[in-house]
Amino acid sequence: MAPKAVKASHGQQVELYREPLTTPGLVPTHLKRATADANPIIEVIQRFLAHAQPGTGATIEKFVALVALYKVVSPVWRFVNDLCLRSFTSRISISEHDPVAQEIIQWVSAEIVSKSLLSTSATVVTGDMSLYGVPDMYSGMDVELRGQPKRHSDDVSCIPPVGKKIFWVGYRPFLFARTGSVTGTKSPLERGGVVDYQGTPQNSIVILTPGWSLRPLMDFIKHCHEYKLINMDGSTNISFSSGKVDPYSGHLWSTVVKARRRLDTIDMDPASKAELVSDAEYYYSEESKKFFADCGIPYRRGYLFYGPPGTGKTSFSAALAGQLNCDLYLINLATGEVSDGHLHRLFLALPRKCIVVIEDIDSCGIGREQGPATIEPKKPRKPSAPAPLELPNTPNGANLLGQPPAPPKRNMVTLSGLLNAIDGNASAEGRLLIMTSNNPDILDEALTRPGRIDLKVCFGKMMPNAMHDIFKRLIGRAAIASKGYTEQQIEEFALTFSAKVPPNTFTPAQVQNFLQNCRGDPIKAMQGVDAWIEETRDQSPEEAVKESVPLVPPPGVAEVSTQRGPLPNALASLVSGLQG
Numbered sequence: 233m234a235p236k237a238v239k240a241s242h243g244q245q246v247e248l249y250r251e252p253l254t255t256p257g258l259v260p261t262h263l264k265r266a267t268a269d270a271n272p273i274i275e276v277i278q279r280f281l282a283h284a285q286p287g288t289g290a291t292i293e294k295f296v297a298l299v300a301l302y303k304v305v306s307p308v309w310r311f312v313n314d315l316c317l318r319s320f321t322s323r324i325s326i327s328e329h330d331p332v333a334q335e336i337i338q339w340v341s342a343e344i345v346s347k348s349l350l351s352t353s354a355t356v357v358t359g360d361m362s363l364y365g366v367p368d369m370y371s372g373m374d375v376e377l378r379g380q381p382k383r384h385s386d387d388v389s390c391i392p393p394v395g396k397k398i399f400w401v402g403y404r405p406f407l408f409a410r411t412g413s414v415t416g417t418k419s420p421l422e423r424g425g426v427v428d429y430q431g432t433p434q435n436s437i438v439i440l441t442p443g444w445s446l447r448p449l450m451d452f453i454k455h456c457h458e459y460k461l462i463n464m465d466g467s468t469n470i471s472f473s474s475g476k477v478d479p480y481s482g483h484l485w486s487t488v489v490k491a492r493r494r495l496d497t498i499d500m501d502p503a504s505k506a507e508l509v510s511d512a513e514y515y516y517s518e519e520s521k522k523f524f525a526d527c528g529i530p531y532r533r534g535y536l537f538y539g540p541p542g543t544g545k546t547s548f549s550a551a552l553a554g555q556l557n558c559d560l561y562l563i564n565l566a567t568g569e570v571s572d573g574h575l576h577r578l579f580l581a582l583p584r585k586c587i588v589v590i591e592d593i594d595s596c597g598i599g600r601e602q603g604p605a606t607i608e609p610k611k612p613r614k615p616s617a618p619a620p621l622e623l624p625n626t627p628n629g630a631n632l633l634g635q636p637p638a639p640p641k642r643n644m645v646t647l648s649g650l651l652n653a654i655d656g657n658a659s660a661e662g663r664l665l666i667m668t669s670n671n672p673d674i675l676d677e678a679l680t681r682p683g684r685i686d687l688k689v690c691f692g693k694m695m696p697n698a699m700h701d702i703f704k705r706l707i708g709r710a711a712i713a714s715k716g717y718t719e720q721q722i723e724e725f726a727l728t729f730s731a732k733v734p735p736n737t738f739t740p741a742q743v744q745n746f747l748q749n750c751r752g753d754p755i756k757a758m759q760g761v762d763a764w765i766e767e768t769r770d771q772s773p774e775e776a777v778k779e780s781v782p783l784v785p786p787p788g789v790a791e792v793s794t795q796r797g798p799l800p801n802a803l804a805s806l807v808s809g810l811q812g
């Protein structure tokens with residue numbers, strides 16, 4: 233039992249307690265020692281076996297030996313496990329913030345995590361669940377997903393936690409792994425290894441299945457996409473970018489999922505609404521795709537929505553995306569933080585079918601001058617009540633905290649950079665581009681020429697028929713449902729309201745604001761409307777579009793107005809333009 237001196241591989245003399253390692257009669261002791269000297273793992277296993285024999289060693293020693301064995305064997309097991317997975321499975325890694333990943337998370341959340349009786353862990357999310365693909369509430373309305381219990385705004389949801397989940401689809405097993413960008417799982421195979429374009433690791437998901445073909449994985453992704461279309465057809469993915477990389481996802485685009493804005497909640501001339509929708513639907517039809525391909529025309533389409541602020545340009549774009557079942561991408565150039573390069577990358581990252589909206593294109597400093605310009609601070613709108621966080625300026629220009637006024641921002645996008653991003657040779661095809669503007673006359677003609685802008689649409693102030701509709705929507709529904717009014721009564725109120733409010737004077741946002749404050753009470757609306765008209769008419773800013781010379785569309789570009797006058801047949805001119 234005396235300790236024996238042995239020579240370690242690095243030349244030091246160490247003392248080892250060897251006696252319990254041997255099991256007499258099985259293998260010569262000197263052979264075992266030689267093997268143990270060469271491999272410490274084998275030595276630990278030998279020690280464990282020696283301690284584990286009945287009647288040898290104390291219980292505590294057996295326990296310590298067991299822990300040591302686990303410590304040694306687990307990396308070996310992981311290595312073997314990874315080797316097997318790598319050799320016999322196919323896998324796909326996706327950044328967690330990619331729309332495809334969100335669809336998979338939605339499916340795993342709904343079909344595996346929520347339904348599993350054996351799930352012992354899940355990440356519970358509440359509040360803004362939109363980042364996880366669960367639709368956020370839109371305009372305060374609760375969302376009902378087809379085939380699922382109605383969701384309420386205070387519901388919580390279970391999504392798969394960081395870690396692994398094994399499930400079956402039919403007869404095929406799948407392994408789903410969700411990994412954090414920093415912590416990650418220990419297994420390199422289940423670590424997504426996804427990095428953003430700056431090389432920073434991303435949260436990611438990995439899907440594995442046995443076999444050497446990617447086909448089952450692609451079928452599974454398709455299955456999740458179809459599931460989303462069927463079960464979550466009440467939602468629209470809205471991505472936005474202000475020029476900076478999203479700090480949460482490290483992506484160029486930040487995405488939220490919103491309940492779909494229905495077209496019938498946009499009050500505008502029904503004919504121009506139908507015309508726009510039909511134009512967009514035709515653009516995405518197979519017939520139109522074939523036409524573009526046959527004629528060698530780049531498959532792109534552009535609209536310019538112009539009109540005073542608050543007339544529904546952005547809202548209509550969102551409703552159109554919902555109608556076309558595609559995602560909406562919003563770019564705000566007015567932040568002064570989007571560079572030419574960034575804009576180009578944003579366009580390259582777009583999916584094939586989507587609507588891209590460049591908001592307030594006139595205010596981003598790209599005027600008729602060909603190049604970057606200093607952005608003049610936007611003309612402040614006259615709000616009906618002062619915004620609580622805005623600090624008024626003192627006569628010397630400093631605000632009430634004594635801070636000097638912010639210098640005007642230097643716009644980083646040049647006109648050529650913008651043109652290159654939207655229809656340069658490297659620019660992606662398939663998107664529907666919508667530019668919105670409060671003052672279209674200052675836009676460079678190069679930006680609005682046919683081919684870049686195919687349809688110009690004026691979003692005007694409210695006309696009586698739109699006033700009638702918005703009254704029924706914002707007051708009528710609630711009054712009938714909870715205050716016992718009849719359809720007939722509401723119709724009369726709506727007609728009176730639309731007759732009282734002067735036409736072409738107020739924007740839909742202004743009327744919406746007034747009616748919302750009446751909280752579904754038609755009497756309150758009727759009593760307050762005259763005072764509101766007087767008060768708001770005075771406050772109503774002289775809108776840039778009203779002052780400016782009406783935009784004359786260049787030849788070949790159709791123009792429609794959403795609120796007034798007979799409409800030119802924009803669709804006919806579009807189709808004839810395409811055909812010839």
Ligand SMILES: Nc1ncnc2c1ncn2[C@@H]1O[C@H](COP(=O)(O)OP(=O)(O)OP(=O)(O)O)[C@@H](O)[C@H]1O
Nearest residue numbers: 497498499500540541542543544545546547740741
């Ligand atoms: N035509 C409309 N029908 C229904 N709601 C409208 C309409 N126009 C505006 N609104 C409401 O007014 C608000 C502002 O609308 P939106 O942001 O779409 O206007 P906009 O024309 O894009 O303004 P801006 O030029 O400032 O971007 C939203 O709450 C929207 O619901």
